[in-house]
Amino acid sequence: xxxxxxxxxxxxxxxxxxxxxxxxxxDDFKWDAPTGVEFTRTSNQSVPTGQVFxxxxxxxxxxxxxxxxxxxxxxxxxxxxxxxxxxxxxxxGRTENKTGETKVPVSFKLAITNSIVAS
Amino acid sequence: xxxxxQDLPEFQVAxxxxxxxxxxxxxxxxxxxxPIELKPMTPRDLLILDGLDNPVVSGGIPTSxxxxxxxxxxxxxxxxxxxxxxxxxxKRVAKLDFISTIQACFNYIRDTFQDAPAGSGExxxxxxxxxxxxxxxxxPQNPAANLDLILNTPLKILFQLRxxxxxxxxxxxxxxxxSDRIKREEALKLYNHRRKLIQVLKKRSEN
Numbered sequence: 635x636x637x638x639x640x641x642x643x644x645x646x647x648x649x650x651x652x653x654x655x656x657x658x659x660x661d662d663f664k665w666d667a668p669t670g671v672e673f674t675r676t677s678n679q680s681v682p683t684g685q686v687f688x689x690x691x692x693x694x695x696x697x698x699x700x701x702x703x704x705x706x707x708x709x710x711x712x713x714x715x716x717x718x719x720x721x722x723x724x725x726x727g728r729t730e731n732k733t734g735e736t737k738v739p740v741s742f743k744l745a746i747t748n749s750i751v752a753s
Numbered sequence: 754x755x756x757x758x759q760d761l762p763e764f765q766v767a768x769x770x771x772x773x774x775x776x777x778x779x780x781x782x783x784x785x786x787x788p789i790e791l792k793p794m795t796p797r798d799l800l801i802l803d804g805l806d807n808p809v810v811s812g813g814i815p816t817s818x819x820x821x822x823x824x825x826x827x828x829x830x831x832x833x834x835x836x837x838x839x840x841x842x843x844k845r846v847a848k849l850d851f852i853s854t855i856q857a858c859f860n861y862i863r864d865t866f867q868d869a870p871a872g873s874g875e876x877x878x879x880x881x882x883x884x885x886x887x888x889x890x891x892x893p894q895n896p897a898a899n900l901d902l903i904l905n906t907p908l909k910i911l912f913q914l915r916x917x918x919x920x921x922x923x924x925x926x927x928x929x930x931x932s933d934r935i936k937r938e939e940a941l942k943l944y945n946h947r948r949k950l951i952q953v954l955k956k957r958s959e960n
Contacts, residue, residue: 648936650944659940662925697927699937730871730927735934737871737927 651698651716653708653723659699665718667692692744694721700729700736707738713750720745761939767932774864778909783829784864786857787849791827793907794865796884800904802826809858821846823858868912870919871929890915 649660670690674682698708708714712723727739783790799810802823808815809823821843825831832838846854888896888903891914896903903911919926 648940650940657941657944659937661936664925695925697925699933701937701941727925727927728873728875730873730929732869732871732929733931733934735929735937737929737933739925739927741925 649696649716651714653712653714654706656706656708657701658705658708659701660696661699663694663696665692665694691746692718693724693741694744695725695739695741698738698740700738703731703734703736705736708740711752713745714742718744720748720750722750761935764932764935764939767935768930771867771930771932774867774909775913778907778913781907784861786824786854786861788845789824789849790829791824791861792829793909794827794861795905795907796887796911797904798827799908800884809855810862812859812862815855817847817851818843820851820855820858824854827861865908866912867931868909868916870912870915871927887911887915890918 649663651658651660668690669687671688673686675684675686677683700707707729708723708726710723710726714721714723721742722745723740723742725741727741729736729738778793781793783792785791802810805822807819807823807826809820815823824846825839825842828842830838830842884900884904885896888900891903891911892899916928920928
């Protein structure tokens with residue numbers, strides 16, 4: 635039997651991302667798809683009779699491992715296509731090096747449209 | 754592209770080794786080099802060896818006397834001021850194969866610093882010693898009261914505690930392990946294979 639069973643395509647494991655034509659190994663993927671707005675309909679006695687949830691912006695984070703110490707750190711605002719859609723880097727953390735490995739933590743948001751323009 | 758490394762033998766071995774080093778630290782297991790047992794290095798040991806400019810600590814090639822000094826300081830037989838004992842110990846070290854003993858000492862240092870904090874590449878003038886930073890990061894409420902405890906606790910344990918505290922403070926803090934190299938190399942290799950395969954399949958479909 636396999637050591638890993640993924641029920642429902644849970645996002646995890648290590649991925650290889652290509653950002654601005656540079657490949658990175660990415661670990662510790664975390665996704666958060668929150669509710670942006672919600673409201674509850676109530677009766678005249680304040681008893682809930684219905685509710686609406688509006689999906690908010692999906693955010694996430696991961697740690698990028700650079701191929702070499704000379705590999706470019708991706709810039710803020712860079713985009714990348716992943717299984718779930720296009721992500722936009724909204725935070726690029728401090729680069730850390732040890733024993734020849736270089737890592738940089740990044741946060742991102744899932745793009746809402748296909749019209750992402752740098753201006 | 755998603756990759757799992759759980760089944761990769763080389764990666765499994767590396768992760769197992771990392772975890773064995775971590776667990777052994779809590780049991781205060783010694784490291785055997787030839788017939789000599791070295792205890793786990795503490796910040797106090799490092800301060801002394803670094804203060805003596807012992808090259809083994811910084812990855813430099815030591816003289817046979819410096820190698821004996823390094824091993825004596827960390828030896829389970831070490832006794833402060835025991836000159837006769839130290840002289841006999843140096844004689845024993847001199848009988849060991851010089852190159853393989855240095856290599857074993859370097860491996861000891863590598864294992865000691867396995868979970869040490871990563872560098873940022875940013876340099877600023879120091880305003881306090883590294884032990885002060887270690888003490889404040891591990892015992893922020895009262896570093897002075899815990900100083901002796903910290904100075905005499907193996908670095909392998911302190912580094913692990915610091916890592917965990919950092920992750921608790923910042924769940925996105927990157928952690929670098931020795932096994933990351935295998936993962937990076939394998940991930941990029943698989944990625945390139947996959948890209949080539951896609952190109953081949955595309956060409957085939959075009960023909």
